[in-house]
Amino acid sequence: MDTEQLVKQAIKGNDDAFLQLIHIFKVDLYKTAISFLRNEEEALEAIQEVTYRAYKGIRKLKEASYFKTWLIRIMINYCNDQLKKQKRVVINDEMLESIGVSENHSEMELRDAMLGLDDRSREILTLKYFHDLKIKDIAGTMQCPEGTVKTWLNKALKALREKLEEKGGNLNV
Template sequence: MISEEEQNLIKKAKEGDEGSFEALILSCKGKAYNLALRYVKDEQDALDVLQESFIKIFRHLDKFKEDSKFETWVYRIVVNTCYDSLRKNKGRQQERPLAIREEEEGGELELPDNQPLPEDVLLNREHSSYLLQCLERIPEEHKRIVVLRDVTGLSYEEIADTLECSIGTVKSRLSRARQRLKEVYISGKT
Protein backbone atom coordinates (compact mmCIF):
# COMPACT_ATOMS: atom_id res chain seq x y z
CA MET A 1 0.00 0.00 0.00
CA ILE A 2 1.53 3.30 1.14
CA SER A 3 5.24 3.52 1.81
CA GLU A 4 6.54 5.05 5.02
CA GLU A 5 8.07 7.93 3.04
CA GLU A 6 4.74 8.65 1.36
CA GLN A 7 2.94 8.51 4.73
CA ASN A 8 5.37 11.10 6.11
CA LEU A 9 4.87 13.37 3.10
CA ILE A 10 1.09 13.06 3.39
CA LYS A 11 1.18 13.81 7.12
CA LYS A 12 3.35 16.91 6.57
CA ALA A 13 1.23 18.04 3.63
CA LYS A 14 -1.93 17.72 5.72
CA GLU A 15 -0.22 19.88 8.35
CA GLY A 16 0.32 22.58 5.69
CA ASP A 17 3.84 21.84 4.44
CA GLU A 18 3.76 23.01 0.82
CA GLY A 19 7.05 21.30 -0.04
CA SER A 20 5.62 17.92 0.96
CA PHE A 21 2.47 18.55 -1.06
CA GLU A 22 4.58 19.52 -4.06
CA ALA A 23 6.67 16.35 -3.71
CA LEU A 24 3.52 14.23 -3.65
CA ILE A 25 2.10 15.95 -6.72
CA LEU A 26 5.35 15.77 -8.67
CA SER A 27 5.49 12.01 -8.13
CA CYS A 28 2.32 11.48 -10.17
CA LYS A 29 1.99 14.63 -12.29
CA GLY A 30 3.19 13.09 -15.57
CA LYS A 31 0.87 10.11 -15.43
CA ALA A 32 -2.03 12.31 -14.31
CA TYR A 33 -1.44 14.66 -17.28
CA ASN A 34 -1.35 11.74 -19.73
CA LEU A 35 -4.56 10.42 -18.24
CA ALA A 36 -6.26 13.81 -18.62
CA LEU A 37 -4.97 14.16 -22.18
CA ARG A 38 -6.44 10.79 -23.15
CA TYR A 39 -9.85 11.92 -21.94
CA VAL A 40 -10.07 15.53 -23.10
CA LYS A 41 -7.86 15.15 -26.22
CA ASP A 42 -6.39 18.63 -26.09
CA GLU A 43 -3.14 19.69 -24.40
CA GLN A 44 -4.48 22.98 -23.05
CA ASP A 45 -7.69 21.37 -21.79
CA ALA A 46 -5.64 18.62 -20.16
CA LEU A 47 -3.51 21.24 -18.40
CA ASP A 48 -6.67 23.02 -17.25
CA VAL A 49 -8.12 19.75 -15.92
CA LEU A 50 -4.85 18.99 -14.18
CA GLN A 51 -4.71 22.40 -12.54
CA GLU A 52 -8.33 22.12 -11.40
CA SER A 53 -7.62 18.61 -10.08
CA PHE A 54 -4.60 19.76 -8.10
CA ILE A 55 -6.62 22.57 -6.55
CA LYS A 56 -9.27 20.03 -5.50
CA ILE A 57 -6.57 17.75 -4.11
CA PHE A 58 -5.02 20.58 -2.11
CA ARG A 59 -8.38 21.69 -0.72
CA HIS A 60 -9.49 18.18 0.20
CA LEU A 61 -6.21 16.59 1.24
CA ASP A 62 -7.57 16.17 4.76
CA LYS A 63 -10.21 13.79 3.32
CA PHE A 64 -7.59 11.39 1.92
CA LYS A 65 -7.99 8.30 4.12
CA GLU A 66 -4.65 6.67 3.22
CA ASP A 67 -6.28 3.32 2.51
CA SER A 68 -4.90 3.41 -1.04
CA LYS A 69 -1.88 4.94 -2.72
CA PHE A 70 -1.89 8.71 -2.97
CA GLU A 71 -1.44 8.56 -6.75
CA THR A 72 -4.53 6.35 -7.10
CA TRP A 73 -6.57 8.95 -5.23
CA VAL A 74 -5.13 11.62 -7.54
CA TYR A 75 -6.08 9.60 -10.65
CA ARG A 76 -9.64 9.21 -9.37
CA ILE A 77 -9.92 12.98 -8.96
CA VAL A 78 -8.38 13.61 -12.40
CA VAL A 79 -10.80 11.19 -14.08
CA ASN A 80 -13.78 12.78 -12.32
CA THR A 81 -12.56 16.26 -13.25
CA CYS A 82 -12.19 15.14 -16.87
CA TYR A 83 -15.79 13.97 -16.91
CA ASP A 84 -16.93 17.22 -15.35
CA SER A 85 -15.02 19.15 -18.02
CA LEU A 86 -16.38 17.01 -20.85
CA ARG A 87 -19.95 17.47 -19.59
CA LYS A 88 -19.51 21.25 -19.32
CA ASN A 89 -18.03 21.51 -22.81
CA LYS A 90 -20.23 18.94 -24.53
CA GLY A 91 -22.11 21.49 -26.63
CA ARG A 92 -19.10 23.41 -27.83
CA GLN A 93 -16.56 20.61 -28.08
CA GLN A 94 -15.30 19.69 -31.52
CA GLU A 95 -13.84 16.39 -32.60
CA ARG A 96 -10.11 16.69 -32.00
CA PRO A 97 -8.15 13.53 -32.63
CA LEU A 98 -5.09 12.91 -30.55
CA ALA A 99 -2.04 13.96 -32.50
CA ILE A 100 0.73 11.48 -32.94
CA ARG A 101 3.96 13.42 -32.89
CA GLU A 102 6.80 12.65 -35.24
CA GLU A 103 10.36 12.37 -34.01
CA GLU A 104 12.38 15.51 -34.62
CA GLU A 105 15.44 15.00 -36.80
CA GLY A 106 18.82 16.01 -35.48
CA GLY A 107 21.72 17.94 -37.01
CA GLU A 108 24.64 16.86 -39.20
CA LEU A 109 25.87 13.95 -37.09
CA GLU A 110 25.64 10.71 -39.08
CA LEU A 111 24.23 7.83 -37.11
CA PRO A 112 22.72 4.59 -38.31
CA ASP A 113 19.03 5.10 -39.03
CA ASN A 114 17.03 2.74 -36.86
CA GLN A 115 13.76 4.55 -37.52
CA PRO A 116 10.91 2.67 -39.17
CA LEU A 117 10.35 3.15 -42.88
CA PRO A 118 7.99 5.98 -43.84
CA GLU A 119 5.44 3.44 -45.09
CA ASP A 120 5.45 1.72 -41.68
CA VAL A 121 5.07 5.04 -39.87
CA LEU A 122 2.08 5.90 -42.07
CA LEU A 123 0.46 2.49 -41.48
CA ASN A 124 0.99 2.78 -37.71
CA ARG A 125 -0.54 6.27 -37.72
CA GLU A 126 -3.55 5.12 -39.69
CA HIS A 127 -4.01 2.14 -37.35
CA SER A 128 -3.69 4.32 -34.24
CA SER A 129 -6.11 6.88 -35.64
CA TYR A 130 -8.64 4.18 -36.52
CA LEU A 131 -8.28 2.57 -33.10
CA LEU A 132 -8.94 5.93 -31.41
CA GLN A 133 -12.03 6.40 -33.60
CA CYS A 134 -13.27 2.96 -32.54
CA LEU A 135 -12.63 3.82 -28.90
CA GLU A 136 -14.90 6.86 -29.31
CA ARG A 137 -17.70 4.60 -30.60
CA ILE A 138 -17.93 2.30 -27.56
CA PRO A 139 -19.95 3.10 -24.42
CA GLU A 140 -18.34 5.54 -21.99
CA GLU A 141 -17.98 2.94 -19.21
CA HIS A 142 -16.07 0.66 -21.60
CA LYS A 143 -13.93 3.50 -22.93
CA ARG A 144 -13.01 4.57 -19.39
CA ILE A 145 -11.70 1.16 -18.35
CA VAL A 146 -9.79 0.57 -21.61
CA VAL A 147 -8.11 3.98 -21.27
CA LEU A 148 -7.16 3.36 -17.64
CA ARG A 149 -5.69 -0.10 -18.31
CA ASP A 150 -4.47 -0.23 -21.90
CA VAL A 151 -3.63 3.40 -22.61
CA THR A 152 -2.55 4.74 -19.22
CA GLY A 153 -1.21 1.42 -17.92
CA LEU A 154 -2.73 1.42 -14.46
CA SER A 155 -2.75 -1.88 -12.57
CA TYR A 156 -6.01 -3.70 -11.80
CA GLU A 157 -5.68 -2.60 -8.18
CA GLU A 158 -5.18 1.06 -9.15
CA ILE A 159 -8.18 0.92 -11.48
CA ALA A 160 -10.30 -0.71 -8.76
CA ASP A 161 -9.33 2.08 -6.35
CA THR A 162 -9.90 4.76 -9.00
CA LEU A 163 -13.35 3.46 -9.97
CA GLU A 164 -14.18 2.37 -6.41
CA CYS A 165 -15.02 -1.23 -7.31
CA SER A 166 -13.48 -4.68 -6.83
CA ILE A 167 -10.60 -6.10 -8.88
CA GLY A 168 -12.96 -8.81 -10.15
CA THR A 169 -15.33 -6.13 -11.41
CA VAL A 170 -12.44 -4.38 -13.14
CA LYS A 171 -11.42 -7.61 -14.89
CA SER A 172 -14.94 -8.43 -16.05
CA ARG A 173 -15.61 -4.86 -17.23
CA LEU A 174 -12.28 -4.79 -19.04
CA SER A 175 -13.03 -8.08 -20.75
CA ARG A 176 -16.44 -6.82 -21.94
CA ALA A 177 -14.94 -3.48 -23.00
CA ARG A 178 -12.17 -5.12 -25.02
CA GLN A 179 -14.71 -7.43 -26.66
CA ARG A 180 -16.90 -4.45 -27.59
CA LEU A 181 -13.90 -2.54 -28.93
CA LYS A 182 -12.91 -5.58 -31.00
CA GLU A 183 -16.44 -5.80 -32.45
CA VAL A 184 -16.43 -2.11 -33.39
CA TYR A 185 -12.91 -2.43 -34.82
CA ILE A 186 -13.80 -5.44 -36.98
CA SER A 187 -17.16 -4.09 -38.14
CA GLY A 188 -15.49 -0.94 -39.45
CA LYS A 189 -12.79 -2.84 -41.31
CA THR A 190 -15.22 -4.82 -43.45
Protein backbone atom coordinates in the same frame (compact mmCIF):
# COMPACT_ATOMS: atom_id res chain seq x y z
CA MET B 1 10.55 10.73 1.97
CA ASP B 2 8.80 8.09 -0.10
CA THR B 3 5.54 8.67 -1.87
CA GLU B 4 3.42 6.98 0.73
CA GLN B 5 4.84 9.11 3.53
CA LEU B 6 4.29 12.20 1.43
CA VAL B 7 0.68 11.17 0.92
CA LYS B 8 0.21 10.74 4.66
CA GLN B 9 1.66 14.21 5.27
CA ALA B 10 -0.52 15.68 2.55
CA ILE B 11 -3.65 14.13 4.04
CA LYS B 12 -2.73 15.78 7.33
CA GLY B 13 -2.71 19.13 5.55
CA ASN B 14 0.97 19.59 4.67
CA ASP B 15 0.92 21.80 1.57
CA ASP B 16 4.52 21.14 0.61
CA ALA B 17 3.95 17.40 0.60
CA PHE B 18 0.85 17.85 -1.50
CA LEU B 19 2.66 19.96 -4.08
CA GLN B 20 5.55 17.51 -4.22
CA LEU B 21 3.10 14.71 -4.98
CA ILE B 22 1.42 16.62 -7.75
CA HIS B 23 4.83 17.28 -9.25
CA ILE B 24 5.71 13.58 -9.08
CA PHE B 25 2.62 12.68 -11.09
CA LYS B 26 2.25 15.74 -13.25
CA VAL B 27 3.52 14.09 -16.39
CA ASP B 28 1.14 11.14 -15.90
CA LEU B 29 -1.68 13.61 -15.42
CA TYR B 30 -0.71 15.58 -18.46
CA LYS B 31 -0.51 12.51 -20.68
CA THR B 32 -3.93 11.40 -19.54
CA ALA B 33 -5.36 14.83 -20.20
CA ILE B 34 -3.82 15.13 -23.64
CA SER B 35 -4.97 11.63 -24.60
CA PHE B 36 -8.55 12.59 -23.78
CA LEU B 37 -8.65 16.22 -24.79
CA ARG B 38 -6.00 16.39 -27.53
CA ASN B 39 -5.34 20.02 -26.93
CA GLU B 40 -2.47 21.44 -24.92
CA GLU B 41 -4.37 24.41 -23.60
CA GLU B 42 -7.26 22.30 -22.37
CA ALA B 43 -4.88 19.76 -20.90
CA LEU B 44 -3.18 22.49 -18.89
CA GLU B 45 -6.53 23.73 -17.72
CA ALA B 46 -7.29 20.17 -16.69
CA ILE B 47 -4.06 20.04 -14.65
CA GLN B 48 -5.09 23.21 -12.89
CA GLU B 49 -8.56 21.93 -12.10
CA VAL B 50 -7.32 18.52 -10.99
CA THR B 51 -4.76 20.11 -8.66
CA TYR B 52 -7.60 22.14 -7.23
CA ARG B 53 -9.94 19.15 -6.83
CA ALA B 54 -7.20 16.97 -5.41
CA TYR B 55 -6.32 19.59 -2.81
CA LYS B 56 -9.95 19.95 -1.81
CA GLY B 57 -10.43 16.20 -1.58
CA ILE B 58 -7.18 14.85 -0.19
CA ARG B 59 -8.40 14.77 3.40
CA LYS B 60 -11.00 12.24 2.33
CA LEU B 61 -8.43 9.85 0.86
CA LYS B 62 -8.37 6.88 3.22
CA GLU B 63 -5.65 4.64 1.83
CA ALA B 64 -2.34 6.34 1.11
CA SER B 65 -1.17 3.60 -1.26
CA TYR B 66 -4.01 4.37 -3.68
CA PHE B 67 -2.97 7.97 -4.18
CA LYS B 68 -1.87 7.62 -7.78
CA THR B 69 -5.01 5.77 -8.87
CA TRP B 70 -7.12 8.23 -6.96
CA LEU B 71 -5.41 11.19 -8.61
CA ILE B 72 -5.57 9.76 -12.12
CA ARG B 73 -9.25 9.01 -11.58
CA ILE B 74 -9.92 12.64 -10.74
CA MET B 75 -8.31 13.53 -14.04
CA ILE B 76 -10.30 10.92 -15.97
CA ASN B 77 -13.54 12.08 -14.42
CA TYR B 78 -12.71 15.65 -15.22
CA CYS B 79 -11.90 14.76 -18.84
CA ASN B 80 -15.07 12.70 -19.19
CA ASP B 81 -17.10 15.68 -18.01
CA GLN B 82 -15.26 17.99 -20.37
CA LEU B 83 -15.88 15.69 -23.31
CA LYS B 84 -19.55 15.58 -22.51
CA LYS B 85 -19.74 19.30 -22.10
CA GLN B 86 -18.13 20.08 -25.37
CA LYS B 87 -19.55 17.25 -27.44
CA ARG B 88 -16.41 17.89 -29.37
CA VAL B 89 -15.89 14.20 -29.92
CA VAL B 90 -18.71 13.99 -32.38
CA ILE B 91 -18.09 17.26 -34.14
CA ASN B 92 -14.39 16.82 -34.49
CA ASP B 93 -14.17 13.17 -35.44
CA GLU B 94 -14.03 13.84 -39.11
CA MET B 95 -11.89 16.89 -38.73
CA LEU B 96 -9.38 14.92 -36.68
CA GLU B 97 -9.30 12.21 -39.26
CA SER B 98 -8.67 14.67 -42.02
CA ILE B 99 -5.87 16.45 -40.19
CA GLY B 100 -4.55 13.28 -38.61
CA VAL B 101 -2.64 12.13 -41.68
CA SER B 102 0.70 12.35 -39.97
CA GLU B 103 -0.51 10.22 -37.08
CA ASN B 104 -0.45 6.51 -36.97
CA HIS B 105 -3.73 5.44 -38.37
CA SER B 106 -4.49 2.58 -36.04
CA GLU B 107 -3.85 4.77 -33.01
CA MET B 108 -6.14 7.37 -34.43
CA GLU B 109 -8.76 4.68 -34.70
CA LEU B 110 -8.12 3.55 -31.17
CA ARG B 111 -8.55 6.99 -29.77
CA ASP B 112 -11.83 7.39 -31.58
CA ALA B 113 -12.95 4.03 -30.34
CA MET B 114 -11.98 4.95 -26.79
CA LEU B 115 -13.90 8.18 -26.97
CA GLY B 116 -16.92 6.26 -28.18
CA LEU B 117 -16.97 4.09 -25.05
CA ASP B 118 -18.99 4.68 -21.91
CA ASP B 119 -17.24 6.57 -19.10
CA ARG B 120 -16.50 3.59 -16.92
CA SER B 121 -14.98 1.52 -19.69
CA ARG B 122 -12.82 4.41 -20.75
CA GLU B 123 -11.73 4.92 -17.16
CA ILE B 124 -10.86 1.27 -16.58
CA LEU B 125 -8.88 0.97 -19.81
CA THR B 126 -7.00 4.18 -19.12
CA LEU B 127 -6.07 3.11 -15.61
CA LYS B 128 -5.08 -0.40 -16.60
CA TYR B 129 -3.30 0.11 -19.91
CA PHE B 130 -2.31 3.72 -19.88
CA HIS B 131 -1.00 3.85 -16.36
CA ASP B 132 -0.25 0.15 -15.83
CA LEU B 133 -2.13 0.17 -12.55
CA LYS B 134 -2.90 -3.10 -10.81
CA ILE B 135 -6.43 -4.49 -10.68
CA LYS B 136 -6.04 -4.54 -6.91
CA ASP B 137 -5.31 -0.80 -6.74
CA ILE B 138 -8.12 0.08 -9.09
CA ALA B 139 -10.52 -2.02 -7.02
CA GLY B 140 -9.20 -0.39 -3.85
CA THR B 141 -9.80 3.16 -5.05
CA MET B 142 -13.17 2.35 -6.51
CA GLN B 143 -14.07 0.52 -3.32
CA CYS B 144 -15.33 -2.60 -5.01
CA PRO B 145 -14.16 -6.25 -5.22
CA GLU B 146 -11.39 -7.15 -7.66
CA GLY B 147 -13.78 -9.51 -9.42
CA THR B 148 -16.01 -6.60 -10.33
CA VAL B 149 -13.12 -4.66 -11.80
CA LYS B 150 -12.17 -7.70 -13.85
CA THR B 151 -15.71 -7.98 -15.15
CA TRP B 152 -15.74 -4.30 -16.07
CA LEU B 153 -12.38 -4.65 -17.74
CA ASN B 154 -13.64 -7.53 -19.84
CA LYS B 155 -16.73 -5.62 -20.80
CA ALA B 156 -14.62 -2.61 -21.70
CA LEU B 157 -12.30 -4.61 -23.89
CA LYS B 158 -15.27 -6.23 -25.58
CA ALA B 159 -16.88 -2.86 -26.21
CA LEU B 160 -13.59 -1.54 -27.52
CA ARG B 161 -13.33 -4.44 -29.95
CA GLU B 162 -16.84 -3.75 -31.20
CA LYS B 163 -16.05 -0.09 -31.68
CA LEU B 164 -12.86 -0.89 -33.52
CA GLU B 165 -14.63 -3.29 -35.82
CA GLU B 166 -17.36 -0.76 -36.41
CA LYS B 167 -14.80 1.90 -37.18
CA GLY B 168 -12.80 -0.40 -39.39
CA GLY B 169 -15.96 -1.17 -41.28
CA ASN B 170 -16.78 2.45 -41.72
CA LEU B 171 -13.34 3.31 -42.93
CA ASN B 172 -13.45 0.55 -45.49
CA VAL B 173 -16.60 1.92 -47.04
